[in-house]
Amino acid sequence: MRAMSAGRTARERVRAELIREITGIARRQLATEGAAGLSLRAIAREMGMVSSAIYRYFPSRDDLLTALIIDGYNAVGEAVENADAAAPADDFAARWLAVCRAVREWALAHPHEYALLYGSPVPGYKAPDATVPPAARDTVVLARIVSEAHAAGAVDPPGPLPPPPPSIGEDLARVRAAVDLDAPDDLVVRGLTAWAALYGTVSFELFGQFNNTLEDDRAAYFDHTMTLLGRFVGLKS
Template identity: 35%
Template sequence: MTAEPAMSRRERTRSATLDEIKSTARELMHEQGSTDVRFTDIARAMGLSAPALYRYFDDRDELISALISDGFDSLGAAVAAASAPIDDADILGRWVAAAGAYRDWARDEPQRFALVLGMPVPGYSEPTEGMTTEAASRAMSQLSALFVAAAERGELRPPLIREASPELAVCQELKHEGQAELLPPESFQALLQTWAMLHGLVSLEVNGNLDWLTPQARDELFLSQVRLAALTAGLADPAA
């Protein structure tokens, strides 16, 4: 393999400044408890003028897009690292590990979680394609990979709900061309429902709606929800 050429001093300086702008924006989001960060606030925290930031990002939307892309990549890396040590044949174990990592990342990074999978940032217009959608696809494809792996091993059981709208099959083909050969529409629907069950409970917890439960109760509720999702979707054997 041909090694990539080393960056020049100017390129290294620019890359470091880009990273500093993004890390400053994340710190401000954390301090403010909001994803609605402004160029003027970032520039002030860095000791720069607001116009100076436009040498690195065309506008705030481009910065937010970069932060969302980084957030999805961070989430995807956490999920991948958690499930990697689990034997490939242990589909349920990989799902439990991945779900736990999803939860842990969201609790550790509540503002980034809100940024990538929460309410829209005020005034932000997300591009219909590009870095954010590609990063989201990379991160979320890990769940579909579990379903595909289970199907390839002949271990994906019919989901509890087997009636699926024909529209879902159309959407599946548009987003995951060729996947229907392994995942019928009802299993694709179950995949989406599995993510919804995971994300819904994690969102309730991250937003403090489950604070009335003890930490142990929240842990046990989460594990039962993860198991319920697997049973409903056909990832686990009901008799096990």
């Protein structure tokens, strides 16, 4: 029994190592060919494998794309969770800024993976449900900051602001349920707006829209913008 278990464990280690090698090469392909150019056959050639062998690990290109997407979302989520955990628990503005910085820093360090997650959709690819929980990890952290600030009475929104339109009430309810956000509609809307602006700002920097516009100190601009967004949400230190 022990010999069988040891053999199975050894095979699992070999399989895990091959999967790491395949996904590592795939990430390099993202940089040179883009997501649409991802090729299992090219990966097999680089690894010295027959093309049929690689399909034992990833039956299709879409399966490999899904693995890369899940890995990417989990990496962003982990960075965001670690940043939030390291900030003072009762300083909601500081937590917000720390989390926003973590998103930007991860994106700048992994631009091609960020583009896979938040850039143009890959033609012909439809993300499966398995990508949804990893994709929500960062948003759950942002929602938790807002929820905890609201519960602590540490939300002081700028105002007066117009109320959300009644026609999006069901959408806001779905948002609350999806990320466990305990907040009234107006705060949910401000949080959604800030979330979209966070990723919009990161994408503008990463994809070159700030070229010839913001050149001197993009980090300072980002911090200032995220601080403004935190105040728009209503977060107080």
